Amino acid sequence: MCRVKKEYSLKTVEDRLGILESLDRREFLNFCAKITATLGLASAFIPKVAKAIEQGARKPSVIWLHFAECTADSEAFIRSTYPSTEELLLNILSVDYHETLMAASGEAAEGALKSAMAENKGKYLAVCEGAIPMATPPGPAGVPGGYLTLAGKTGIELAREVLKDAAAVICVGTCSSFGGVQAQRPNPTGAVGVEEATGIATLKIPGCPHNVINSVATIVNYLLLGSLPATDKHGRPLFAFGKRVHDQCQRRAHFDAGQFVEKFGDEAAKQGWCLYKVGCKGPQTYHNCPLVEYNDGCSWPVKGGHPCAGCSEPQFWDNMQPFYERLPDIHLPGVEASADKVGFTLVGGAAVGVAAHAAYTFANRKKFDGTLKDE
Numbered sequence: 340m341c342r343v344k345k346e347y348s349l350k351t352v353e354d355r356l357g358i359l360e361s362l363d364r365r366e367f368l369n370f371c372a373k374i375t376a377t378l379g380l381a382s383a384f385i386p387k388v389a390k391a392i393e394q395g396a397r398k399p400s401v402i403w404l405h406f407a408e409c410t411a412d413s414e415a416f417i418r419s420t421y422p423s424t425e426e427l428l429l430n431i432l433s434v435d436y437h438e439t440l441m442a443a444s445g446e447a448a449e450g451a452l453k454s455a456m457a458e459n460k461g462k463y464l465a466v467c468e469g470a471i472p473m474a475t476p477p478g479p480a481g482v483p484g485g486y487l488t489l490a491g492k493t494g495i496e497l498a499r500e501v502l503k504d505a506a507a508v509i510c511v512g513t514c515s516s517f518g519g520v521q522a523q524r525p526n527p528t529g530a531v532g533v534e535e536a537t538g539i540a541t542l543k544i545p546g547c548p549h550n551v552i553n554s555v556a557t558i559v560n561y562l563l564l565g566s567l568p569a570t571d572k573h574g575r576p577l578f579a580f581g582k583r584v585h586d587q588c589q590r591r592a593h594f595d596a597g598q599f600v601e602k603f604g605d606e607a608a609k610q611g612w613c614l615y616k617v618g619c620k621g622p623q624t625y626h627n628c629p630l631v632e633y634n635d636g637c638s639w640p641v642k643g644g645h646p647c648a649g650c651s652e653p654q655f656w657d658n659m660q661p662f663y664e665r666l667p668d669i670h671l672p673g674v675e676a677s678a679d680k681v682g683f684t685l686v687g688g689a690a691v692g693v694a695a696h697a698a699y700t701f702a703n704r705k706k707f708d709g710t711l712k713d714e
Contacts, residue, residue, distance in 0.1 A: 377556045378578045391562040400463040402455055402501060403437040406494045407487055407521045407530055408469025411548035412512035413439050419551045420635050449490055465505035470514040470521040471495050471536040474529030486528040498537050507567055508541040511554055513650055516543035523656040542567050543574045547650035552631040553579040584621035584647050587629040618663040620649035
């Protein structure tokens, strides 16, 4: 009896391990399906995406530079689950320089940077996090860009030195993309985005912080096709920033029904109604937050009851304020009209406004769909 019980127990453990492994594989393939959909690829690409992630087709060298920032985008990047952080850093990519994650420091770190640049000249990916100050500090010792110095060099000097020999430059987060909070008025340090500071074209993945799904999808695109994805006029990948938050939002039906939160904590807020009247900037923000969400698809601000702040848009710290009031100059037919009519039934001009708004959305959807197909 004891032997039978022992064998049964062992078999149960093995079965459970097998189930866990199959579940992990299933979750991994689900993640690959999510990446494939995010990139706008057909489902037939799922096995290719999985292979690219597992084998790290090219294992490109990555040099990750920190400028004026809070390290939130590095924090976001290491929240990746499939692939895991260690797989991203060690197997899929060769992250040869990253001040926060590397073990080396001081001269050893600087040596790693120089070696990575020399050995992979013209081939490495440069990832930038944070804005670059361009102003000159007051006083006789002030030098242009002197508000940020790294190993005896200003941020702009380091950026120009590293980025000129990169195969491509990727900006993660709004600060490196457009200047972010550092560039908010009055901007005493003269902080700007990396492209504006250096004159070197960059692919931008804004967000405060950026979403790791979008950076991993960009890497997968590079591994699969050997190139970066198509971008919009701001240099943002179309797969992530080709449509407005408003058009993809889970609360969109409440907007169309004229159901709005009037103040935080009211009954409408508890019912999950539209947040436009309390400051949601979704109608003029382009981002895929409602589709991919944050923290392994757990949530995103609007789902959690907070209005979209428009953090993926240029100069959002200035242009989107006040954050908890609706913007009066939304250039979308019907938005202001319908927001002034709260109720289950819209009549008169509000109904016309919603119809115009629906037509506008449909037309833009067709335009973006056509753009993606052309690409």
